[in-house]
Amino acid sequence: MIIAEEKDFLRKIVKDYKARGCTIGFVPTMGYLHEGHLQLVKKSKEIADITIVSIFVNPIQFGPGEDFAKYPRDIERDKGLLKKENVDVLFFPDDKEMYPELPKVRLIVNDLADTLCGKYRPGHFEGVLTVVAKLFNIVQPDFAFFGKKDAQQLIIIERMVRDLDFPIKIIAVDTVREEDGLAKSSRNTYLSDAERKIAPYLYKGLKKFVDELANTNDVIKLKVEVMKYLEDKGFKVQYLDLVDRNTLKEVQQLKDGKYMIAVAAFLGNTRLIDNIWFDVKNGRVKVL
Numbered sequence: 001m002i003i004a005e006e007k008d009f010l011r012k013i014v015k016d017y018k019a020r021g022c023t024i025g026f027v028p029t030m031g032y033l034h035e036g037h038l039q040l041v042k043k044s045k046e047i048a049d050i051t052i053v054s055i056f057v058n059p060i061q062f063g064p065g066e067d068f069a070k071y072p073r074d075i076e077r078d079k080g081l082l083k084k085e086n087v088d089v090l091f092f093p094d095d096k097e098m099y100p101e102l103p104k105v106r107l108i109v110n111d112l113a114d115t116l117c118g119k120y121r122p123g124h125f126e127g128v129l130t131v132v133a134k135l136f137n138i139v140q141p142d143f144a145f146f147g148k149k150d151a152q153q154l155i156i157i158e159r160m161v162r163d164l165d166f167p168i169k170i171i172a173v174d175t176v177r178e179e180d181g182l183a184k185s186s187r188n189t190y191l192s193d194a195e196r197k198i199a200p201y202l203y204k205g206l207k208k209f210v211d212e213l214a215n216t217n218d219v220i221k222l223k224v225e226v227m228k229y230l231e232d233k234g235f236k237v238q239y240l241d242l243v244d245r246n247t248l249k250e251v252q253q254l255k256d257g258k259y260m261i262a263v264a265a266f267l268g269n270t271r272l273i274d275n276i277w278f279d280v281k282n283g284r285v286k287v288l
């Protein structure tokens, strides 16, 4: 595996691959890798000739008081995992390499960032889009892989690629879970043993919500019920919203269309997110 810490070196490598007619798959991450990240890598290996993974904890997507400084990092372990997957190139820039100066130009998102996580993390998606656009310009991939676990991020990036004509195909990858249903996340390491036992109820709550949709169309009542279920388990719910997957706006009446139930909740100081996607066709709910 080639390790590139500098943009210019990475650009040179990419140019050589492209001259040989290779397609490039790109998996951007913040490191502290787990099976979820590796699933994106496996998809890239299936689809593209060359797989490039980046590890960069992007300071400009963290708000004041968020966990930038204590975000888990273990580059040696990550390198071992990526080598095992036969990743071709790891791009591992430091903050100075990515931001010699703080950017004075950033990408903005309008109403897609006004709901769900965007409502509670002002500036977060501008930070994400700015770094993803920079990474896309540096790596120039044919395919880029993102997890459905961070659904709002995925949907906004799909929109960025469409609105700004990036010649890149975005591939969405299903959420990888622990055996008890908890979505894998680098942040799960923050959980105490007691919190870790409660954490799977987040996904159970979402499943309860979708299952009940077969019996009732009363979304508001269901939302109140599931919110209470989660609070009783020990979560502090930040949001629990049923949204349209195109607009990310909350819906209260289901008709045929594409939807998602998404949740963010705290266990102690740890903020967990999760979601379930479903379509409604001829009045029937189909979980994806």
Ligand code: AMP
Residues within 6 Å of the ligand: 028, 029, 030, 031, 035, 036, 037, 039, 040, 145, 146, 147, 148, 149, 150, 173, 174, 175, 176, 177, 183, 184, 185, 186
């Ligand atoms: P992160 O390192 O948390 O920024 O995540 C990097 C990429 O991995 C993003 O596209 C995430 O959506 C994806 N990802 C994180 N956790 C999972 C998971 N449990 N299943 C699938 N993809 C994931």
